[in-house]
Amino acid sequence: MKKRVLITGAAGFLGSHLCDRFIKEGFHVIGMDNLITGDLKNIEHLFPLEQFEFFHHDVSKYVHVAGNLDYILHFASPASPIDYLKIPIQTLKVGSLGTHNLLGLAKNKKARLLIASTSEVYGDPLVHPQAEDYYGNVNTIGPRGVYDEAKRFQESITMAYHRFHGLETRIVRIFNTYGPRMRLNDGRVIPAFMGQALRGEDLTVFGDGSQTRSFCYVDDQVEGIFRLLMSDYPMPVNIGNPNEISISDFAQEIIKLTGTDQKVIYKDLPQDDPMKRKPDISLAKEILNWEPQVSREEGMRRTFEYFKTLSLEELDKREHKDFTQHNRR
Structure with missing residues (x-):
């Protein structure tokens, strides 16, 4: 029988790519999403497949999946500033109640659970680059705290289940990831x-x-996540690309890539926006034999080709316009 994996946040950017990868690896994939920030267009190509099924469900409520489960990947969470500033309570709930529900499910099914944490647990770091043994510099009551603290709590309760119940758990700390299926209006810099x-x-x-x-192409990110899930390492692991660039220099790269002649304009920096973000991936290299393979030049070319296929209607969306260009993630 095929191994069965539950992927929450399946209709999101990264979750949909994970569904593709596990289908390719021969798994039976159960996707779950409440579609607050996800989009069924990201996974509609999987609907005809017998080895894929989808549940429209909010994991902050009780989660039931019939039959056996071998793996659970918890990727259900708003991940961009525009989203978690708009729905702060839901962001906190999916990181706390949602994680608790999935830990209980994993315990009941004797499944291995991987949670998607984030480089945001490091806050505005005082250590550079950021390694897994750095505890971070986070403003718990700032506007970004709803996301940062949800992820920090998520790590804590996951480790508690690992230590107290002996549950097999994995924690990936995801640094800025990009690629096809990102939403143009989701507030992230690319x-x-x-x-x-x-x-x-x-x-x-x-x-x-x-x-x-530091920007990591989605294919590299998915490969790192897959290797971590299949490893025997229960502590947090950074997965990201350590090739660091300033936002000003990056803006010039985008102008060159797109062949446009726009100017760069400057506005005030949002509260608690981190000044530095670069992963130390020594641990991932050591235990997973993983490091990024796709250059920023190649990854950006692929991503731009995807965005060029979007309709004029999608390009012209102006919702959440006060937040759409925040260089936060």
Whole structure:
């Protein structure tokens, strides 16, 4: 019989790519999503497959899955500032109640559970690059705290189940990831810049542009997650690309890539926006034999080709316009 895996947040950007990977690996995939931020278009190509099924469900409520389960990947959570600033309570609930429900399910099914944590657990870091033994610098009561603290609690309760119940758990700390199926209006820097370029708008940088980010292409991220799930390592592992770039320099790369002649304009930096973000991936190299393979130049080319296929209606969306260009993730 095929091994069965439950993937929450299955209709989201990263969750949908994970569904593709596990289908390719021969698993029976059960996707689950409440579609608050996910989009069925991301997984509609899987609906005809016998080895895929989908449940429209909020994991903050009791989760039931019939039959055996071998693995659970918990990726249900708003992941961009535009989303978690709009739905802060739901963000906290999916990280706390949702994680608790899935830990209980994993315990009942004797399944291995991998949770999607984030580089945001490091906050605005005082250590650079960020390694897994750094505890972070997080404002618990700031606007970003609803996401940061949800993820930190998620790690804590997962380790409690691992230590107290002997549950097989894995924790991936995801750094900035990009690629096809990102939403143009989700508030993250890459879709924001590319959307502006395609609409002929000036590129908006918040702060002086000296803040840095490190971007990992989605295929590399999925490979790292898969290797971690199949490993025997229960502690957090950074998965990201350590090739760091300032936001100002990145804006110039986007202008060159898109062949546009827009200017770069500068606005005030949002509260608690991290000034540095770069993963130390020494641990992933050591225990997973993993490191990124796709260069930023190649990954951005693929991503731009995807965005160019979107309709004019999608390009012209202006919802949440006050947040759409925040260089936060």
